[in-house]
Amino acid sequence: MEKLRFERPIIKRIETGMPNKFGTKTEYDPISHIDGVAVADLIKKYGSPLFVVSEKTIRKTFNDAKRSFYTRYPRVQFAWSYKTNYLDAVCRVFHDEGSWAEVVSGFEYDKAIRNGVKGDKIIFNGPDKSEADLEKAAKNGSMIHLDHFDELYTLIELAEKKNLKPKVAVRVNMDTGIYPSWDRFGFNYENGEAWDAINRIMLNKKLELVGLHTHIGTYILSVKSYGIAASKLSYLASEIEKKYGHAIKYIDMGGGFASKNTLKGAYLPGTDTCPSFDEYAESITSGIINSEIKPENLPFLILESGRALIDDAGYIIGTTLANKRLPDGRRSMIIDVGVNLLFTSFWYEHKITPAHAFTQHTEDTTIFGPLCMNIDVIRQNISFPVLKKGDQFVISKVGAYNMTQWLQFITLRPKIVLIDLKKGVHIIRESETAENFIRMEKTPEHLTSRQE
Numbered sequence: 537m538e539k540l541r542f543e544r545p546i547i548k549r550i551e552t553g554m555p556n557k558f559g560t561k562t563e564y565d566p567i568s569h570i571d572g573v574a575v576a577d578l579i580k581k582y583g584s585p586l587f588v589v590s591e592k593t594i595r596k597t598f599n600d601a602k603r604s605f606y607t608r609y610p611r612v613q614f615a616w617s618y619k620t621n622y623l624d625a626v627c628r629v630f631h632d633e634g635s636w637a638e639v640v641s642g643f644e645y646d647k648a649i650r651n652g653v654k655g656d657k658i659i660f661n662g663p664d665k666s667e668a669d670l671e672k673a674a675k676n677g678s679m680i681h682l683d684h685f686d687e688l689y690t691l692i693e694l695a696e697k698k699n700l701k702p703k704v705a706v707r708v709n710m711d712t713g714i715y716p717s718w719d720r721f722g723f724n725y726e727n728g729e730a731w732d733a734i735n736r737i738m739l740n741k742k743l744e745l746v747g748l749h750t751h752i753g754t755y756i757l758s759v760k761s762y763g764i765a766a767s768k769l770s771y772l773a774s775e776i777e778k779k780y781g782h783a784i785k786y787i788d789m790g791g792g793f794a795s796k797n798t799l800k801g802a803y804l805p806g807t808d809t810c811p812s813f814d815e816y817a818e819s820i821t822s823g824i825i826n827s828e829i830k831p832e833n834l835p836f837l838i839l840e841s842g843r844a845l846i847d848d849a850g851y852i853i854g855t856t857l858a859n860k861r862l863p864d865g866r867r868s869m870i871i872d873v874g875v876n877l878l879f880t881s882f883w884y885e886h887k888i889t890p891a892h893a894f895t896q897h898t899e900d901t902t903i904f905g906p907l908c909m910n911i912d913v914i915r916q917n918i919s920f921p922v923l924k925k926g927d928q929f930v931i932s933k934v935g936a937y938n939m940t941q942w943l944q945f946i947t948l949r950p951k952i953v954l955i956d957l958k959k960g961v962h963i964i965r966e967s968e969t970a971e972n973f974i975r976m977e978k979t980p981e982h983l984t985s986r987q988e
């Protein structure tokens with residue numbers, strides 16, 4: 537039998553079962569396995585820290601979202617937001633489930649093509665599309681979402697010069713009751729700019745207006761705002777119908793649905809406060825079906841949800857490096873996961889859970905990453921059990937943005953594995969090596985020839 541660990545006795549006020557403002561204190565269990573694979577085995581085989589992606593959770597979450605929309609509206613299409621997580625393996629799971637691709641750069645566009653997405657199933661957003669990008673997208677029949685007038689005029693010129701008929705949608709920003717509103721992308725609704733852009737496209741005839749798009753922000757908790765946005769886009773669609781007899785093919789509502797993470801400073805956990813897919817779907821589809829758009833012209837509803845579809849499927853597992861008392865007596869812990877890997881810890885209170893049975897003695901703890909930077913804080917003041925050097929933990933709901941926004945800084949980035957539906961583990965991104973960086977650096981000759 538394994539020898540029990542010694543734990544220093546402490547005196548602590550009993551809080552068990554004491555209700556706080558919102559109910560009783562929630563205790564939680566360790567996370568020793570992810571999709572049936574032991575955390576300890578994963579770390580032993582692939583190193584620490586390690587990002588882990590659950591294929592099962594991606595498919596399940598995606599199917600939940602699909603069901604919410606398909607049951608309320610007859611024509612729905614999802615397009616996977618590449619920048620949220622553009623690991624090829626992750627994108628391919630979404631494409632396998634029927635998702636198109638939503639990209640915001642030439643780099644992402646080429647990635648989608650390499651992942652087998654047909655040109656006419658790629659939505660091209662973003663303020664920075666080069667002329668070469670635009671030409672490629674036009675030739676492939678992709679949907680080009682216009683961000684500003686300069687882009688519109690460039691595309692008109694290109695269409696003339698190369699004898700192309702690009703498919704375009706107008707990106708619209710608007711007041712949906714969310715402040716500050718995301719008004720830097722696309723054309724404004726309230727001041728008439730979006731309508732102006734629509735008229736220029738319709739009268740020019742070089743471009744084919746196929747859709748209207750908006751992306752009202754990210755981690756949007758207000759379901760009503762989506763309804764307002766859907767109504768405004770539907771109104772524009774019906775005005776196009778009236779004036780030109782032209783039916784647009786789709787209304788694209790962008791992404792921004794909140795994932796179940798808890799925002800810093802929130803009273804209640806995200807699992808309690810974030811709207812469900814059903815609630816978003818209800819609001820959006822009501823906005824469209826109750827509009828003046830003629831029934832025979834009912835547009836496709838495109839959704840570019842990112843965060844809400846992938847956050848739950850991502851974990852980062854790691855190891856405790858040390859415990860330390862701060863000068864004011866506070867307990868702190870150093871772990872091998874820093875903010876360079878977990879960007880989202882700047883605005884989320886990520887759930888961190890020991891990977892093995894732990895004591896219910898908890899103490900206010902600050903959890904630091906391994907970087908030599910004061911701001912490298914993963915959790916500030918969390919009531920946390922004592923983990924010893926070498927103990928392992930799991931940080932949950934980290935699938936969105938971390939694997940694309942991470943930084944190489946001080947340490948090298950770790951491996952990423954995917955657990956498939958049959959508990960098979962696959963490396964989907966190798967860890968970085970010093971070689972990766974040496975290969976890209978160049979030293980001028982006058983510095984290499986220097987003799988000691």
Ligand SMILES: *Cc1c(COP(=O)(O)O)cnc(C)c1O
Binds near residue numbers: 617638661662792841
């Ligand atoms: C980032 C982005 C998305 C995805 O946003 P989430 O908040 O992750 O759902 C969708 N559409 C556009 C245009 C984006 O820029």
